[in-house]
Amino acid sequence: MSRLITSYRVDSDSPDGETDVPGVGVDVLAGLMGVPADRLVDVYRLEERHTAVLGTLTGIESDLATHEYFLEAVADWSTARRNGPPANRRAVSALHEPP
Numbered sequence: 001m002s003r004l005i006t007s008y009r010v011d012s013d014s015p016d017g018e019t020d021v022p023g024v025g026v027d028v029l030a031g032l033m034g035v036p037a038d039r040l041v042d043v044y045r046l047e048e049r050h051t052a053v054l055g056t057l058t059g060i061e062s063d064l065a066t067h068e069y070f071l072e073a074v075a076d077w078s079t080a081r082r083n084g085p086p087a088n089r090r091a092v093s094a095l096h097e098p099p
Helices: 026-033 048-058 077-083 089-095
Strands: 002-009 015-020 043-046 067-074
Touching: 026 048, 043 048, 048 067
Parallel strands: none
Antiparallel strands: 002 015, 002 067, 043 067
């Protein structure tokens, strides 16, 4: 399973960037999102506290004024490209917002 950071312009429902983050362990990502590692299987909205940590770990720069970012768990890279963004990413991410 791959973990992707996907970015969307705040005024768009189409992704404008996807980055695989294989160098960041599942345990680290799960801890950051506040879920057990074996449950890190959905789409999670990234907030400033998440993007700051991920930026340090990966070098990925973020701009929360212009973009929304999501951590997505996908079966493989080709599946993510073929299926595109979640049908209603805001509704999906609201279900998985950390406490």
